[in-house]
Amino acid sequence: MAANVGVMNIALNAVEERADELAALGESNEKLGRLDDSTAKILRDTGVIKMLQPAEYGGAEAHPRDFAETVMRVASLDGATGWVAGIVGVHPWEMAMCDAGVQEQIWGADDETWIASPYAPMGILKPVDGGYIFNGRWQFSSGTDHCQWIFLGAFLGDENGERLMPPQSYHVILPRSDYTIVEDSWDVVGLRGTGSKDVIVKDAFIPSERAVPFSTMMDGSALAASGRTNPTYAVPFTTIFPLGITSAVIGIAEGALAHHMAYQRSRVQVTGTKVTDDPYVLFAISAAAEEIKASRTALLDNVTRIFDKVAAGESITFNERAASRRTQVAAAWRAVRAMDEVVARSGGNGMRMDNPIQRFWRDGHMGLAHAIHVPGSVFHATALTDLDVVPPPGPMLSMI
Template structure:
């Protein structure tokens, strides 16, 4: 089946690729890069059809994010992060969906989901306060998902903690300028967000527990299996797809650079069996990462399409696959960059930018392997993993 969005992106490949340095200089996506994503419909791929969305298979979304990130890491990252938010908005109260998309179906929604705020219950909703980091693509978004904890009357958190996802319009939060000065993915504009005493009505709040356990899409009456893929598969999908796409882009630039390069010894790269071996191995590792991530989401989709609930052990194995795919691809890039010579580190050589972007993407919390591998190993042994943080993103 033809991926029409990816085809449209490829028609603008030269444009997106050329905007990479501009994105980096601006510290956010160039308006022209954001327009390319809007024009091609990337951010509407997982959006409900009733609001102009395409409701594509999640594999198609991941392939598109990879294709964009191979052209420019920051543009691909924003596509992957912002592009998954309409998936969760499909679970939300129809009133907030209408508020977000009623006048413009190309309205973008930012995040982050980290529960860095406290929502104090009041009549009709909550008073919300907090500060968040890493709001990717936020300059081009008019609404935001923010993670928070349910508070008590005094403003402290209730115990045990109750995490929430709260949805706010642009006037209700502040984007902190000059809060995104980093080594890689500079063009994502992943700035800090501040909320001070914002009122959030009940209909703009989603209990995170219902997102994780899959009851939110069931209660919303959503029929498309897309919306029943576990959150712990769908949420990391765009992030890891972007990292793998960046690695594919690094490989492409490396090949282009090495094709005619002559080493200081006078040996042409095409005659150096050691470098050629490294190139072949890296290409295989990056391809394996791509296949693993796509196969993983297809397995999850096929399970829910068949009406079967995805077990905790399957979700743990899926997170293990997703996390390992990112690490495998970035380590492969390290092997080829180490053989690119000193000139690859010049700022006018795109290899170094893709290398920096890959490592910055790997640093995302969703790629931390420790607890994921721990929990998946316990489930493989048939041992019930402990409750709490070790289960939180599985």
């Protein structure tokens, strides 16, 4: 079954119907330090988190472009909600290629079950009979209060629990009963409503089928073993995982612009000049709007091009993966820079805590700080691949 862009995006239409509710819940999310239960219910009702979930478990198996556009729209209404949609919404894509029995454990009784992360390898798997003993502590588990399972990054250890060299990275799947969420561990300047708390695992037993070598996601062997034929699942991990995060950042910039425009329509500056009569502010607004639109277009065109290639049975080269990451990172930075231009022209009242502009501004900068948006190694690696240094050395290979 192929995912077709251009067909009706049911989830996006459902989001539009609940847009006012999602926007109104933004302040509550921030005060709670996690998504309000009502916000999570809307995400469930609209089907956003299940867009990349397998059809046999009630999912849409959507085109990644449709997923990205939906995340952008949610984030334009509230940054924290869009962020959780973009991250938690990617996890069903990976789970679709994991062990079939594990999928049934998670979704068999309730296909609305959400899966958290993070993937950062902050734990160690110690081999034992039938599986592993697992320990570690992770930060930044977005939306974790509303999830009943989790993917956690790990390195493979030896019989003493010491990391093997060279490092071997795993994604480990655990039920809520096997990890502890650390309350009061999420006190940050932006994206406060995401509830991206720390989690701790202490001596959990992990059956072998719930420890997934990350290499199998990267080299396509997990997809081959799953038997899935929808090209959505053939899009590289390093394209699909950043997609949800960057879509949220672009949507946040769109939200900041929308609130700025609503605020400026009737604003009179301290000089007595209406904003609608100030050519300098009007120029900045238009320039920023085009930059944000360019970021959206670049990200959507990028994932569509990758999808079209895998749908045609073509492989994605390392060079193409690197260029894809460059486009994704650049799109996030371009959108946030443009957002800064309009926020800087919102006046002092734009920074009052009862004005949503400042929340979008804080959320956008927090989103840009995610490791997936760090440009240095990505741009370095992409330049080297363009100069035929393939693959580039050392850590620059990470997440390409």
